[in-house]
Amino acid sequence: MIYFDNSATTPVWPEVLATFDQVTKQIWGNPSSLHKLGEPAWNLLEQSRRQIAQLLGVLPSEIIFTSGGSEGDNWVIKGTALAKRQFGKHIITSSVEHAAVRNAMAQLEELGFEVTYLPVDQTGRVKPADVQAALRSDTILVSIMAVNNEIGTIQPIKEIGEILQAYPRVHFMVDAVQALGKGLDDVVFSDRVDFATFSAHKFHALRGTGFVYAKQGRQLAPLINGGGQERGQRSGTENVAGFAAMARAIRLVKEKEAQSVKQEQAVRAAIFKHLQQFDHVHLFSDLTPQFASHVLCFAIEGVRGETVVHAFEDHDIYISTTSACSSKKQAEASTLAAMKVPTRLAESAVRISLGDQNTLADAVAFNQAFDQVYAGFQKIID
Incomplete structure (x- = not known):
């Protein structure tokens, strides 16, 4: 099996799972409890922080x-x-944000905020000049993603x-x-940067965990109220x-970050250069420094993205149709639409997203499978 859908989720590392298992068994007290079972839980929580x-x-x-990530956003x-809200109700964001940001913005618009x-x-x-031009006296937040989850653009x-x-x-998220x-x-x-959001299952930890970097001195109203955990910012x-x-x-x-990035760049380049050879393949990502090392988005003209995904699945290779959060809805990729890519191509887009476990051997196997997949679609695309 070759797993090329790491932007959707990553496999949990054995060492990480071992830590979870050990703590679950040995340190199960409530960190807010004052007795001797709560103290080690509190200490470990703060040690992790x-x-x-x-x-x-x-x-x-x-x-x-x-x-x-969704809760953080x-x-x-x-x-x-x-x-x-007493200082203003204007927010600035991009047209290529993740659904967690887009839908949160839409909800605020229903409440009278302007985005x-x-x-x-x-x-x-x-x-950046567009950010400058959009700023107003009543702007309270600018929210721009670091790396686009669909094509890998670094903002x-x-x-x-x-x-x-x-x-x-103005808060900058x-x-x-x-x-x-x-x-x-x-x-x-x-x-x-005042705030940054992270999701643990994107880097080999467990789903349902994450964190927000919140710069000292910047204030947010809590969304989850209760017992006052996380210094009153996130109860539960x-x-x-x-x-x-x-x-x-x-x-x-x-x-292993430096080595992992170098390895991802090499794998991505090997696939990119192979795909470049085909007349009916459109590459939306690039090898320039403006793109992250782990994402490569492309389309086979005339073949819907979900069809391509299943074709590679037959070769035991797992890719996705842009964002996993929208792929099952068969929605046109929001990033490609914002880039004014024609709908027929956007509907054909698929995403390879690499992890540190992927090797050049994976790239070779993918390229060989691609040749077979492409040949199988020849009647459609010619």
């Missing part, structure tokens, strides 16, 4: 545990709206941050779900075992 903060170069107090967006959706160029990138977060230096009251372990920490944690009994496992996953990811 400190480890993540150290690995990412931030303060432990700036790490807030969540259930994943919703919390920062709606928490900003609640906390800053500006910035266009993108032919590579799926926002122009100009640093340049946007430089613009926002002149607007200190980055959806960084596709960025951890991809050599992009200097982008995600640049000086002006903490998943100590899950967060400890997540901390271990991040440590393992960071230890």
